[in-house]
Amino acid sequence: MTEAVIVPAATKASGERRFLGALGRSAKGLTGLFLIAIVVLCAIFATGLAPHDHAQQVIEWRYAPVVWQDGGSTTNLLGGDNMGRDILSRTIMGAQVSIQVALIVVSIALVVGSTLGALAGYFGGFVDTIIMRIVDFQLAFPFLLLALIFMAVLGAGFATLVMALAFALWINFARIVRSETMRIRTLDYVDAAITMGVSQMRIIFTHVLPNVLPAVLVVATLDIALVIISEAALSFLGLGVQPPTASWGVMISEGRDFLYEQPWIVIAPGIAVLISSVGINLFGDFLRDYFDPRLERM
Amino acid sequence: MADDALLEVRGLVRHFTLSGRLFEKPRQLTAVNDVSFTIRRGQAFGLVGESGSGKSTIGRIIARLTEPSAGSVSFDGVDWLALRGKALRDKRRDIQMVFQSPYASLDPRWRVRDILAEPLKSYTDLKGTGLATRAAELMQQVGLNPDWLDRFPHQFSGGQRQRIAIARALASGPKLLIADEPVSALDVSSQAQVLQLLRNICTEQGLAMLFISHDLSVVDHLCQRVGVLNRGVLEEVGPTSEIFRSPKSDYTRRLIDAVPGKKRRAAERVVHA
Numbered sequence: 001m002t003e004a005v006i007v008p009a010a011t012k013a014s015g016e017r018r019f020l021g022a023l024g025r026s027a028k029g030l031t032g033l034f035l036i037a038i039v040v041l042c043a044i045f046a047t048g049l050a051p052h053d054h055a056q057q058v059i060e061w062r063y064a065p066v067v068w069q070d071g072g073s074t075t076n077l078l079g080g081d082n083m084g085r086d087i088l089s090r091t092i093m094g095a096q097v098s099i100q101v102a103l104i105v106v107s108i109a110l111v112v113g114s115t116l117g118a119l120a121g122y123f124g125g126f127v128d129t130i131i132m133r134i135v136d137f138q139l140a141f142p143f144l145l146l147a148l149i150f151m152a153v154l155g156a157g158f159a160t161l162v163m164a165l166a167f168a169l170w171i172n173f174a175r176i177v178r179s180e181t182m183r184i185r186t187l188d189y190v191d192a193a194i195t196m197g198v199s200q201m202r203i204i205f206t207h208v209l210p211n212v213l214p215a216v217l218v219v220a221t222l223d224i225a226l227v228i229i230s231e232a233a234l235s236f237l238g239l240g241v242q243p244p245t246a247s248w249g250v251m252i253s254e255g256r257d258f259l260y261e262q263p264w265i266v267i268a269p270g271i272a273v274l275i276s277s278v279g280i281n282l283f284g285d286f287l288r289d290y291f292d293p294r295l296e297r298m
Numbered sequence: 299m300a301d302d303a304l305l306e307v308r309g310l311v312r313h314f315t316l317s318g319r320l321f322e323k324p325r326q327l328t329a330v331n332d333v334s335f336t337i338r339r340g341q342a343f344g345l346v347g348e349s350g351s352g353k354s355t356i357g358r359i360i361a362r363l364t365e366p367s368a369g370s371v372s373f374d375g376v377d378w379l380a381l382r383g384k385a386l387r388d389k390r391r392d393i394q395m396v397f398q399s400p401y402a403s404l405d406p407r408w409r410v411r412d413i414l415a416e417p418l419k420s421y422t423d424l425k426g427t428g429l430a431t432r433a434a435e436l437m438q439q440v441g442l443n444p445d446w447l448d449r450f451p452h453q454f455s456g457g458q459r460q461r462i463a464i465a466r467a468l469a470s471g472p473k474l475l476i477a478d479e480p481v482s483a484l485d486v487s488s489q490a491q492v493l494q495l496l497r498n499i500c501t502e503q504g505l506a507m508l509f510i511s512h513d514l515s516v517v518d519h520l521c522q523r524v525g526v527l528n529r530g531v532l533e534e535v536g537p538t539s540e541i542f543r544s545p546k547s548d549y550t551r552r553l554i555d556a557v558p559g560k561k562r563r564a565a566e567r568v569v570h571a
Contacts, residue, residue, distance in 0.1 A: 187402050188397040188398075188399065188402040188403035189402065189403050189404055189405045191361075191363050191395075191397070191403075192395065192397060192403050192463075192466070193416060194362075194363060194390075195361050195362075195363065195390055195393070195394060195395050196390065196391075196394075196416055196417040196420050196421075196466075196470065197387035197388060197390045197391060197417075197420040197421065197470075198387075198416065198420060199387070207405055210407050211405070211406075211407060
């Protein structure tokens with residue numbers, strides 16, 4: 001009898017296997033994952049993958065055409081920009097900035113938003129009123145405007161960019177976690193835990209948050225795409241990452257004056273933004289389908 | 299007789315305020331109105347009534363999941379409603395609850411092992427293998443295979459899930475078990491088995507039970523004493539056999555007549571006469 005019990009969780013892997021199975025059958029999920037993988041690998045191995053130093057300026061590379069056009073060479077596969085820098089190298093380095101910003105921003109927003117949302121949903125009453133009025137107040141402002149105000153007050157830079165975006169995003173998590181918590185709070189297994197002498201905080205961390213997690217994961221993936229686009233937008237407006245750091249937004253902003261001389265200064269980072277946001281959105285859609293409670297899997 | 303009383307409920311009242319619509323005064327609903335009864339050690343007490351009669355509210359007040367508006371509950375010589383915070387959390391081990399739906403009372407993301415460990419972690423110092431051994435014992439006690447500890451609730455049938463919920467309620471070694479309609483969410487074939495299990499466990503362990511049900515025949519089968527609840531008012535209390543054979547109040551009589559089997563038997567008697 002005990003021998004069967006001591007065996008460590010034998011079906012532990014079954015959850016992951018089921019997830020991988022569902023992923024394998026989903027064209028959406030696989031495409032999304034593939035596109036995300038490209039961007040993430042570029043970000044991780046940026047320095048190795050980039051053929052040149054992203055800040056290196058070579059006078060002959062100025063407006064160098066892309067490789068398949070007349071005069072193009074394999075030295076600069078996507079050509080050179082107005083300052084004689086290699087566009088491909090800068091685009092690859094840009095992935096690093098975007099992924100960094102996205103992960104940091106979403107992590108901060110997720111932790112802060114989920115905690116406040118869980119507190120509001122679980123305890124209700126006064127705590128709920130205070131937190132949700134702040135959320136309502138913030139909802140009155142468009143996301144990008146809020147980030148813009150924040151950047152305008154605190155000045156541009158990497159740290160303020162992260163803070164501004166996290167500040168604008170936490171309400172997404174707070175709202176979804178609050179409503180899910182309110183639903184879960186009334187379920188019998190929470191009452192059962194109360195009758196078993198489990199403390200409120202423990203209930204929030206062992207019952208409520210794990211059951212909210214699927215919804216949070218979906219919001220998080222979709223928000224990563226939003227952050228990548230917003231980072232590009234703010235950098236384009238000159239309020240985000242500062243040159244000469246190669247961010248996609250910075251590149252598009254710099255390149256728009258030279259569209260006739262070398263359109264690829266803008267096209268390359270544009271495609272990069274497209275690939276990452278499409279990939280993440282596809283994968284987020286797949287996650288939402290997978291976690292949808294209506295498709296109860298046995 | 300009074301000194302072997304485990305639970306004494308006196309003058310329990312619970313109001314609910316229904317928030318009125320715009321420009322409408324909030325109305326007050328009295329779900330439980332001046333209810334008093336006593337449960338003795340090792341005794342099964344049935345609480346019957348139609349839905350909405352306040353029987354679940356009484357169960358939840360005794361389980362300290364809701365506070366009453368007035369009244370007193372004394373449990374095992376302690377002023378049960380006065381307990382707060384840490385003292386309450388610690389004392390909760392003595393009153394455990396089996397909920398109506400085993401689909402909602404077991405966290406779908408937890409393995410049975412963890413579900414059974416939850417009360418054990420609160421109330422015992424067991425760890426690691428000790429925890430696993432105790433969980434396996436509990437599984438056997440409710441007639442489930444201990445090899446199933448690593449499964450998730452959704453891998454079990456309704457009856458099996460309710461057995462897990464019962465095992466969990468037994469884990470802390472309670473003195474009183476509150477069973478709130480424990481079989482009404484189950485299919486008929488597993489109802490009898492779960493009821494039999496509850497009955498056996500209570501007799502074997504000398505466990506007192508507050509059995510809440512709308513099903514008179516089940517209460518008749520399981521409980522020594524019964525209280526009949528009508529719109530929050532306790533119509534009558536007494537030994538089950540007495541009340542069901544010679545009901546004093548009209549309401550109880552109507553409730554008994556509403557049991558399908560009885561009606562048919564009564565009808566047959568008329569036909570045969």
